[in-house]
Amino acid sequence: MIKFFRKIRQNMIKENRASKYMLYAIGEIILVVIGILIALQINNWNEEKKTKSEMNGIYQSIVDELETDIQTLDNIIPDFAWKNKIIKRIINSNPTREEWTLNDSLFRSFLSTYDFEIAQNRMQQLKSKVGYNQETKELNNKIVDFYNKQLIDLNVKLEEHTISYNRNVSYWEENTEWFGDAYSIFDFSKLGAYTQDNPIFRNKIIWYGIVLRRLESALRKYQTEAMELKTMINSHLEND
Secondary structure (H helix, E strand, O other): OOHHHHHHHHHHHHHOOOHHHHHHHHHHHHHHHHHHHHHHHHHHHHHHHHHHHHHHHHHHHHHHHHHHHHHHHHOHHHHHHHHHHHHHHHHHEEEEEEEEHHHHHHHOOOOOOOOOOOOOOHHHOOOOOHHHHHHHHHHHHHHHHHHHHHHHHHHHHHHHHHHHHHHHHHHHHHHOOOOHHHHHHHHHHHHHHHOOOOHHHHHHHHHHHHHHHHHHHHHHHHHHHHHHHHHHHHHHHHHO
């Protein structure tokens, strides 16, 4: 093809057809430019396809992480109902020594904790990516905003719970006789005696109950909004 155009150009020069040659030269330049533009567009399409595939992989991984968190919370959140109920009973009715000895759930209501952390590995990877169109840019912003908000709110409540729990354990470990027996061999007889009309114990349980309810509220909120975000991402993957 190149030899064909070169031959035409040489014939025009020999025939001294300058005006036609100029038109031909301009046409040839236009063809070259069009070829370059087509090549660039094809390259852009390929890059967009590659980016789209990569982004969708990240989206799917975020959905998987959200689903893991949601299922974990399905196992954790039911604990709050019985804990709150028992802590309320401890505060309001002051169980007898015999009840403390026979009912280990009284002890477990304030001396068992939670190990939960928002899965965010793929979200951190998403932060370094730029959406390939307006829809994905908006989706990326919503995902990042969701995690930023939830990490701040939920981490505060988790830290608050951990501090309260550890403070209580440290105090009882250092200042009471019942803690070793209750914690190691589940003998609650000394604990039952300690709790009777003890304002320090009651105040600690009251505050721990407040912290527990705040944590439950934050976990429920995260789970609800995580399900909403999962639905939004899945909708994008299905329609993309």
